Amino acid sequence: MLTRKIMSQLLTQTLKTAQYAKLRTQTTTTSNEDSLNYCANIVKSHDYENFLATLLMTKALRSPALVVRAFNVEIARVQGQTTDPQIALMRMQFWQDTLKDIYKTDQSLSQVPANPVAQELFKVCSVYKIPKRNLQKLIDSRQRLMKAKYFGSLADLEKYTDDSVSAIYYTMLWLAGIQNLHADHAASHLGKAQGLxxxxRSIPMSSHYKMVYVPMDLLMKHDVSQEDVLRCQDSENMRNCTYEIAISANNHLKKARKIDVPKLANQIFLPAVAVNNYLKKLQKCNFNVFDKSLVQRSATLPLLYYFMRLLNKY
Incomplete structure (x- = not known):
């Protein structure tokens, strides 16, 4: 029998879903394309593994989750859209200003920038009352990285992943009405594992972005130069750096999976399957992060996702 607390959560979730659906039907985008479809398409194009996992979420959570993912994609790909750091910072400032506008008191949709993601995010935030701090972390963490261009230590990298990935899971839990310390703890570990x-995965792209993602303390420890990383030069020392990051990611993943969380949170944490899949592939490559096979999409991942979703596990 359902407890009174669970019944209340389900009722609240149903009401919020209805409010969000009603708000969405009141407006259309200037491009004559549904804004939610736009959000889904950019997540599918730039964040495919998380897109697949989101499709397997319950209908009530799927749409707002796709919007949050789309917002994250827009921020994450700012740097890849230009080689000029000043232009990148200006584009990031657009999202800073947009987020500020969204959270203004008595704000209306007409005053939000005519961007499909921005407008859809306003609708989600209006209905679900998402804490601004979670979304703000996504912007601030990437702005700091754009300016610093490197991580001083593995601890710095983990802090970045907590701000840039775990914050998404905190937001997903909020959308689902889950306020649970164990779930938050699992979200923190999973976010770090996925972020690492x-x-x-981003290391082979270092030369394109002129950024070295391997922490400086690991480079010094294993006698690897930044130039070696930018040149995508494989070596035993480079593999040792990769190994240490991979071990940290795997440890966080194991910790996340050991935590007992509310059943509804299992579907939110489904991307853990993709993280585990990548780490296993990396191990088979003997931690050669530049191995070409690592960039190929896994043909079995959709089946793994579906199987774990049926079991309601992550």
Whole structure:
């Protein structure tokens, strides 16, 4: 039998879903394309693994989750849209200003920038009352990285992943009405695991962005130069750096999976499957982060996602 607390949560979630659906039907985008479809398309194009996981969420959570993911994608890809750091910072400032506008008292949709993601995010924030600090972390963390261009230590990298990835999971939990310390703890560990795995994936792109994502303390410890990383030069020392980051990611993933969380949170944490899949592939490559096979999409990942979703595990 459902407890009174669970019944209340379900009722609240249903009401918020209805409010969000009603708000969405009141407006259309100037491009004549549904703004939610736009959000889904950019997540699918730039964050495919999380897109697949989001599709397997319950219908009530799927739409607002896609909007949050789309907002994150827009911020994350600012740097890749230009080689000029000043232009990148200006584009990031647009999202700073937009987020500020969204959270103004008595704000209306007409006063939000005519950007599909911005307008859809306003609708989600209006209905679900998402804490601004979670979304603000996504912007601030990437702005700091754009200015610093490197991580001093593995601890610095983990702090960045907590701000840039775990914050998304905190927001997802809020959307689901889950206020649970155990779930927050799992979100923190999973965010760090996924963020570290994402950084490992980004290392081959270092030369394009002129940034070295391997922490400086690891480079010094294993006698690897920044130039070696930018040149995508594989070596035993470089693999030792990769190994240490991968071990940290795997430890966080194991900790996240050991935590008992509310059943609804399991579907939110489904991307853990993709993190585990990547780390296993990296291990098979003997931690050569430049191995070409690592950039290929996993044909089995959709099945793994679906199987774990049926089991309601992550």
């Amino acid at each position: 795995a994402n950084m490992l």
